Amino acid sequence: MYGLVVEFDDPRRLVAACAKVREAGYRRWDAHTPFPIHGMDAAMGIRGTRLPWLVLAGGAAGLGAALLMIWWMNAVDYPLNISGKPLFGLPAAIPVAFEMTVLFSAFAAFLGMWIANGLPRLHHPLLQHEPFRRATSDRFFIVIESTDPRFDPQATRALLASLGGLAVTEVQEQIHEEGAGR
Amino acid sequence: MHRAIVLGEHDNTAYVPGRPTELILDGHTFTSVTDTVCGIVETPRPPRAWYIAFAVTVSLTVMLFAMLYLLITRGIGVWGVNSTVGWGWAIVNFVFWVGIGHAGTLISAILFLLRQKWRTSINRFAEAMTIFAVVCAGIFPAIHVGRVWAVHWLFPLPNYHAMWPNFRSPLLWDVFAVGTYATVSLLFWYTGMVPDLATLRDRARTKWRQIIYGIFAIGWRGSHRHWHRFEKAYLILAGLATPLVLSVHSVVSFDFAVSIIPGWHTTIFPPYFVAGAVFSGFAMVGTLLVPARQWFGLKPFITRHHLDNMNKIILATGSMVGYAYAMEFFIAWYGGNAFESFAFVNRAFGPYAWAYWIMISCNVISPQLFWFKRIRTSLPAMWIIYIFVNIGMWFERFVITVTSLSRDFLPSSWAYYKPTTVDILTFAGSFGLFFTLVLLFVRYLPMVAMAEVKTVMPAASAHGGPAHPVGDYHGDIPQDDLDRGKEAH
Numbered sequence: 159m160y161g162l163v164v165e166f167d168d169p170r171r172l173v174a175a176c177a178k179v180r181e182a183g184y185r186r187w188d189a190h191t192p193f194p195i196h197g198m199d200a201a202m203g204i205r206g207t208r209l210p211w212l213v214l215a216g217g218a219a220g221l222g223a224a225l226l227m228i229w230w231m232n233a234v235d236y237p238l239n240i241s242g243k244p245l246f247g248l249p250a251a252i253p254v255a256f257e258m259t260v261l262f263s264a265f266a267a268f269l270g271m272w273i274a275n276g277l278p279r280l281h282h283p284l285l286q287h288e289p290f291r292r293a294t295s296d297r298f299f300i301v302i303e304s305t306d307p308r309f310d311p312q313a314t315r316a317l318l319a320s321l322g323g324l325a326v327t328e329v330q331e332q333i334h335e336e337g338a339g340r
Numbered sequence: 341m342h343r344a345i346v347l348g349e350h351d352n353t354a355y356v357p358g359r360p361t362e363l364i365l366d367g368h369t370f371t372s373v374t375d376t377v378c379g380i381v382e383t384p385r386p387p388r389a390w391y392i393a394f395a396v397t398v399s400l401t402v403m404l405f406a407m408l409y410l411l412i413t414r415g416i417g418v419w420g421v422n423s424t425v426g427w428g429w430a431i432v433n434f435v436f437w438v439g440i441g442h443a444g445t446l447i448s449a450i451l452f453l454l455r456q457k458w459r460t461s462i463n464r465f466a467e468a469m470t471i472f473a474v475v476c477a478g479i480f481p482a483i484h485v486g487r488v489w490a491v492h493w494l495f496p497l498p499n500y501h502a503m504w505p506n507f508r509s510p511l512l513w514d515v516f517a518v519g520t521y522a523t524v525s526l527l528f529w530y531t532g533m534v535p536d537l538a539t540l541r542d543r544a545r546t547k548w549r550q551i552i553y554g555i556f557a558i559g560w561r562g563s564h565r566h567w568h569r570f571e572k573a574y575l576i577l578a579g580l581a582t583p584l585v586l587s588v589h590s591v592v593s594f595d596f597a598v599s600i601i602p603g604w605h606t607t608i609f610p611p612y613f614v615a616g617a618v619f620s621g622f623a624m625v626g627t628l629l630v631p632a633r634q635w636f637g638l639k640p641f642i643t644r645h646h647l648d649n650m651n652k653i654i655l656a657t658g659s660m661v662g663y664a665y666a667m668e669f670f671i672a673w674y675g676g677n678a679f680e681s682f683a684f685v686n687r688a689f690g691p692y693a694w695a696y697w698i699m700i701s702c703n704v705i706s707p708q709l710f711w712f713k714r715i716r717t718s719l720p721a722m723w724i725i726y727i728f729v730n731i732g733m734w735f736e737r738f739v740i741t742v743t744s745l746s747r748d749f750l751p752s753s754w755a756y757y758k759p760t761t762v763d764i765l766t767f768a769g770s771f772g773l774f775f776t777l778v779l780l781f782v783r784y785l786p787m788v789a790m791a792e793v794k795t796v797m798p799a800a801s802a803h804g805g806p807a808h809p810v811g812d813y814h815g816d817i818p819q820d821d822l823d824r825g826k827e828a829h
Contacts, residue, residue, distance in 0.1 A: 176564075189564040192535070192562055193800065194568075195800065204565060236504050247508070253517065253587070256583075257520040257591075258516065260524060267577055271531075277560065282559060294539040294541075
């Protein structure tokens with residue numbers, strides 16, 4: 159078994175329920191929603207992401223790479239004399255340096271976010287769970303994984319059932335893994 | 341299909357102090373939002389009109405490639421450019437298309453940072469339009485170099501000359517600006533679309549849909565721990581796209597402003613170009629949205645309030661453009677430079693006066709009608725004005741590019757520029773490519789950002805409900821406005 163899920167049809171109930179799961183001391187659990195809901199970070203106890211620092215580093219790398227490239231190409235490797243202007247001048251380098259700063263920052267934000275989220279990942283036990291198909295449309299789910307140290311089939315099910323959701327269901331591991339004799 | 345027929349249209353354009361304007365009408369729920377938006381993509385066969393439109397746009401696209409073939413095999417002699425006017429329609433069309441893209445970024449990034457909730461209904465569509473417009477724009481600088489097989493010299497790539505590009509040239513800045521803009525717009529658009537692609541994956545009825553949408557949804561499961569990073573990354577991308585969009589058309593304007601040609605060498609160009617770009621882009625978004633909301637049953641999402649807001653932005657940016665035209669003239673006179681004054685008098689009263697006055701009437705006069713609420717909220721009236729603005733903004737780029745070149749410092753080198761049939765058909769073909777991409781987009785991708793629209797619905801808010809309706813202006817109203825609203829009831 160991968161874990162237990164409880165389904166909600168109202169985001170307000172979900173926020174209250176998440177606070178209770180967190181208070182019960184679970185660590186390997188998550189909420190799944192069709193859209194981001196305000197107040198969930200506090201209810202789930204999610205700490206701020208370090209993504210902005212990664213983006214800052216990406217931007218700095220882009221800026222440095224651009225200035226180095228312009229200087230080396232136009233002033234060192236093949237000095238280009240244009241109307242007697244300096245071979246390397248900061249004002250003329252700014253547009254390209256700015257664009258590359260933005261480009262590298264954007265890639266840092268884009269790639270950093272997906273990698274930190276463990277995506278792309280094309281197989282997941284939850285994606286085989288039939289009720290979970292509505293998690294991207296109009297239903298809200300809390301999932302407690304069976305690998306959580308506090309997980310207990312009976313007690314966890316009782317906790318989830320007490321949260322005021324619609325139904326508590328079991329999510330199986332992937333089918334081929336069961337066949338391998340877990 | 342759900343809510344295909346809407347009887348009458350609710351008018352939500354009135355501003356009532358203290359009462360937020362509803363953004364999603366007709367009592368839509370989370371379920372019905374998903375059903376409506378996904379339903380457009382999931383119908384096994386699109387309407388007959390779609391096939392007809394697609395046939396026309398694909399034919400035009402084929403014509404575009406035929407014209408490009410002609411250009412590459414025969415050389416730029418097939419165009420109307422001459423040794424005086426070396427920049428013809430290729431540059432006009434490039435600036436026209438890249439400018440149109442700017443509205444998408446303004447809606448998706450700047451309105452996001454300004455917490456304008458109404459953007460959620462239109463941002464996906466506008467961002468798609470940005471990318472398609474930049475695709476069309478990218479063709480023109482690539483082909484106008486004449487020797488297309490050497491186009492990679494634009495990029496700092498090692499080549500057999502062992503030379504590097506000149507980084508002090510605005511034309512090279514343009515390569516980086518437009519390249520970055522296209523890339524970042526694509527990242528932003530795709531990031532925002534992943535949750536909606538996951539919705540389509542989870543609703544898929546056929547194996548193929550499940551596999552293809554599944555691959556592009558990259559395993560999105562709506563985990564709140566993922567949403568947390570997603571929202572941060574989205575905010576950062578919006579923050580990056582905002583200065584980027586301002587820089588792109590500034591750099592495009594440097595192509596002109598850094599030269600010494602009279603009429604081009606002015607410091608007003610960067611802000612003036614950016615305002616014009618947003619102006620033209622909103623007009624193009626409107627041109628596409630007004631029919632699209634009708635055909636695809638999106639009236640409850642893209643309401644008159646949304647269109648009213650867009651028209652106010654067109655009015656504001658159109659006025660900025662009008663101000664810039666006037667200020668250019670003033671500086672040409674006040675600056676006391678004979679060549680500069682001549683360039684402007686020549687624009688208004690010289691051989692290209694017809695183009696100048698088309699520009700003025702379309703860009704300066706027509707958007708001023710949006711001061712009247714009756715016109716701002718009338719669908720036929722606004723659509724006609726959008727068309728005028730599209731025409732006017734193309735002519736603006738024509739006037740800037742061609743009039744200055746055709747009569748610069750030396751009268752003996754003056755010449756009149758006329759486009760050839762190849763010029764005209766190439767431009768028409770670029771519209772074919774643009775609309776082909778738009779039609780593929782509305783057929784296969786979610787046209788409205790479902791996950792974002794759901795966040796501005798009352799049911800999504802922790803303190804929503806009948807007592808606290810949620811919509812535009814919510815949270816932005818000063819307390820005394822709220823009090824006044826209560827007294828009024």
